[in-house]
Amino acid sequence: MILQKYKEQLDQHGVLLSYYGPMRQNLVEGFGDLLRQQLALEKEKNQNLPVGISDKVFHIFIEQAQNIARYSAEQPYLTDDGDPDFRNGIFIIGFADNLFYVECCNLVTQSRGEKLKNELSEIVKLDKEKLKKRYKEQRREKQPEESVGAGLGFIDMARHSTKMEYQVNSINPTHSFFSLKVYI
Numbered sequence: 001m002i003l004q005k006y007k008e009q010l011d012q013h014g015v016l017l018s019y020y021g022p023m024r025q026n027l028v029e030g031f032g033d034l035l036r037q038q039l040a041l042e043k044e045k046n047q048n049l050p051v052g053i054s055d056k057v058f059h060i061f062i063e064q065a066q067n068i069a070r071y072s073a074e075q076p077y078l079t080d081d082g083d084p085d086f087r088n089g090i091f092i093i094g095f096a097d098n099l100f101y102v103e104c105c106n107l108v109t110q111s112r113g114e115k116l117k118n119e120l121s122e123i124v125k126l127d128k129e130k131l132k133k134r135y136k137e138q139r140r141e142k143q144p145e146e147s148v149g150a151g152l153g154f155i156d157m158a159r160h161s162t163k164m165e166y167q168v169n170s171i172n173p174t175h176s177f178f179s180l181k182v183y184i
Contacts, residue, residue, distance in 0.1 A: 057100045
């Protein structure tokens with residue numbers, strides 16, 4: 001009964017692919033392959049999709065999934081040396097109202113949540129030209145200490161999207177629930 005209602009909600013929101021659980025680089029690659037197949041099927045069904053849209057959706061999914069694998073505060077399994085082996089998160093990829101969307105959610109520490117709010121509140125205000133400029137500036141800057149990458153992910157996603165929505169909701173004194181939805 002629960003799964004029937006769940007499927008009805010997935011269908012109602014145009015969900016093509018969804019997942020909740022531990023995320024790791026090899027899972028990201030596997031879901032990436034599956035997503036490419038799903039996008040090819042969508043392209044066959046809808047010949048009016050813009051050229052290159054599948055690549056944008058794929059790119060944004062990979063960026064978001066890697067963020068879960070690298071930064072989620074929910075770490076159910078640790079290696080013998082105490083490093084997280086997997087980090088939990090949720091992703092949903094769908095097509096509704098003639099737009100694809102990629103939404104990812106995961107737990108973050110309160111301090112990371114505040115940093116995300118500050119960073120994203122600035123990024124979502126920028127037009128394409130200002131995003132391009134900010135991207136170039138960020139490439140020249142020193143990599144943030146807590147970052148595995150060059151700190152370009154959110155800027156790059158914004159450059160390739162129609163719009164981005166985010167939420168950071170405190171769930172207890174130490175953690176927040178972070179959600180980012182990117183429309184393409």
